[in-house]
Amino acid sequence: MASIEGGDGGGHKKGPGVKKAKKLSTRVDMTPMVDLGFLLITFFIFTATLSTPSTMDLNVPKDTDKDEEQTKAKQSGALTIMLGKNNNVYYYEGELSAEGFKQTTFKGIRDIIIKKKRSVIAAYTGSAACEEKARAKKLDVRSECADEDFVVVIKPMPDATYKNTVDILDEMTINQVKRFAMVKIADSEKELIVATEGPSTGTTPAP
Amino acid sequence: MPSVKLPKKSTDTDMTPFVDIAFLLLSFFIMATKFKPPEPVKVETPNSVSSAKLKEENSVLITIDNESKVYVSFGGKTTEDKGKITGIINDLNSSRSLGLTPQEIEAFQSTPLIGVPLAGIKNLLSRPLAEREKIKQPGIPVSDSLNNELVWWVGAAKKAFGGTKLMYLVKGDNTSKFPAFESVINALKRNEEFKYFLITGQEGAPAGSDLANKLSADSRK
Numbered sequence: 428m429a430s431i432e433g434g435d436g437g438g439h440k441k442g443p444g445v446k447k448a449k450k451l452s453t454r455v456d457m458t459p460m461v462d463l464g465f466l467l468i469t470f471f472i473f474t475a476t477l478s479t480p481s482t483m484d485l486n487v488p489k490d491t492d493k494d495e496e497q498t499k500a501k502q503s504g505a506l507t508i509m510l511g512k513n514n515n516v517y518y519y520e521g522e523l524s525a526e527g528f529k530q531t532t533f534k535g536i537r538d539i540i541i542k543k544k545r546s547v548i549a550a551y552t553g554s555a556a557c558e559e560k561a562r563a564k565k566l567d568v569r570s571e572c573a574d575e576d577f578v579v580v581i582k583p584m585p586d587a588t589y590k591n592t593v594d595i596l597d598e599m600t601i602n603q604v605k606r607f608a609m610v611k612i613a614d615s616e617k618e619l620i621v622a623t624e625g626p627s628t629g630t631t632p633a634p
Numbered sequence: 635m636p637s638v639k640l641p642k643k644s645t646d647t648d649m650t651p652f653v654d655i656a657f658l659l660l661s662f663f664i665m666a667t668k669f670k671p672p673e674p675v676k677v678e679t680p681n682s683v684s685s686a687k688l689k690e691e692n693s694v695l696i697t698i699d700n701e702s703k704v705y706v707s708f709g710g711k712t713t714e715d716k717g718k719i720t721g722i723i724n725d726l727n728s729s730r731s732l733g734l735t736p737q738e739i740e741a742f743q744s745t746p747l748i749g750v751p752l753a754g755i756k757n758l759l760s761r762p763l764a765e766r767e768k769i770k771q772p773g774i775p776v777s778d779s780l781n782n783e784l785v786w787w788v789g790a791a792k793k794a795f796g797g798t799k800l801m802y803l804v805k806g807d808n809t810s811k812f813p814a815f816e817s818v819i820n821a822l823k824r825n826e827e828f829k830y831f832l833i834t835g836q837e838g839a840p841a842g843s844d845l846a847n848k849l850s851a852d853s854r855k
Contacts, residue, residue: 457653464656471663482803482831483684490823510812537843544844585813589698589806590680592815593832597682603844611816 485596487609504547504576508536508595509612511620512586516595528619533594540579540602547577579607584620674746674767675699677807682834683845691715692798694791696784697747698806702814703773705749706787709803716743721794726786732756741766749773752783776817784821792825805833 502521509517516536519527520543531539551573561571579599583592592609599607677699693709708719723742727734730752738759742748749771750758758766776782791800802822806815822830839846 457649461649461653461656464653464660468656468660468663471660471667474667480679480688480833481682481684481836482686482688483682483834484686485804485830485832487819487823487828487830489826489828537840541844583812583816585811587812588808589810589812589815590808592812593680593682593806593834596832597684600683601840601843601845603848 483593483596483600501576501578503550505578505580506540506543507580507582507616509616509620510581510583510587510591510595511624512584513624514588514591515624517616517620517623523613523615523619525619530623533591533598536595537598537602540598540604544574544577544602544604548573551576574605577604577606579604581607581609582612582616583609584612584617675705675749677805678809679805679834680808681837682832683837683839684834685836686831688803688831688833689801690803692795693801693803694788695747695803695805696818697749698804698810698814698818699773700807700809701773702810703749703771704776704784704814704818705747705771706774706784707747708791718794718796718798719743722787722790725790725793726752729790730786734759747771748787751775752786776821777813779817779820782817782821782824784818785824788821788825788827792827800827802827802830803833804830 505521507519507523511517514533516531516533518529518531518536518539521527554572554575557572557575558568561568581592581595583595596607598604675697677697690709692715695707695709697705697707699705708722720739720743723734723739726732727739732752732755734756738756741759741763744763745759745766748755748758751772751774754772758769758771761769774783774787776784788802804815804818819830822828839849
């Protein structure tokens, strides 16, 4: 056991008739102290790792009404993702149609994004303007320009939670989607989602 | 039954070095730990793959709690920054005629976070500090785009901090609804601010994803 030995080794000779005092052990049981020490260590280890939050950048474009200032997206490279309630995810490629409108989950959406990205890259035929720019900046032309047309449009429903929003933005980072936009959901899309999952309870936050 | 008698050996081990190391570790962690200030509103942030560390100086922190209520607080450590924070409330006091007394303006400094409509701010600041920290605030009205009061707060902060670049931190709870977040963004957009930092926990990049491939390619360089 962890202990401290007392320095009281010698013991003095007392005079005759003096009874020898009983030698008491000076060993101290240190177990409780060690216990407490480790308890504190565990506590500090936990708090140390928990108190380092990170930040995620989010840049949004300026709102503009002028048509020429708006970013153009090609239909062929567009993927629209809608976030519904109960962590449901809906998506369609290109233009909205009843057949193209599909439902998935947050687990499934990654594969959809990857598949779409691959197909856009495969269909890349070359864009002189972008390649010029990439060459001027001495960047790899292929990796800079091949996914130029790939645009993800994110449209959260009022029922979607903040976590859903951050998760989908995170998915953009994970899949290295260079162009994405957060857009207000259109009524036609809302109707399709309501038809699938029932009426919205959002807009007014729960009390 | 015949038994073999084993020589009795002491089971005592000298634990001193072990204890030494343990307490060395303990002192290291005590020194390395920075305690979070107590949070008046409990917010559980979502996780993201982003690894950028949070910087808190010169920041406007917008908190969205689990009931989608919006709060605002201002970060600054130096006395100069603190003066600027007082400038925020002075500005709002005059532009929105809140009728605050100097004591109440002083009290703004020590209020950890504001979550009341501008009309209710006088009431909040007139309370003693202990009460201000505990009181349940109704949240800043943001949902109505005509009366999005966060626009005023951000505008006043921009004005008070003058040329200094402000960081807009958004700290949202997992379960808060999207419209609250959207109105926060709208309020910032109306102040011509387009770059935000969302406070999140940290998680690793999923294996096999494009990000994980890029990160490993970068580290090989």
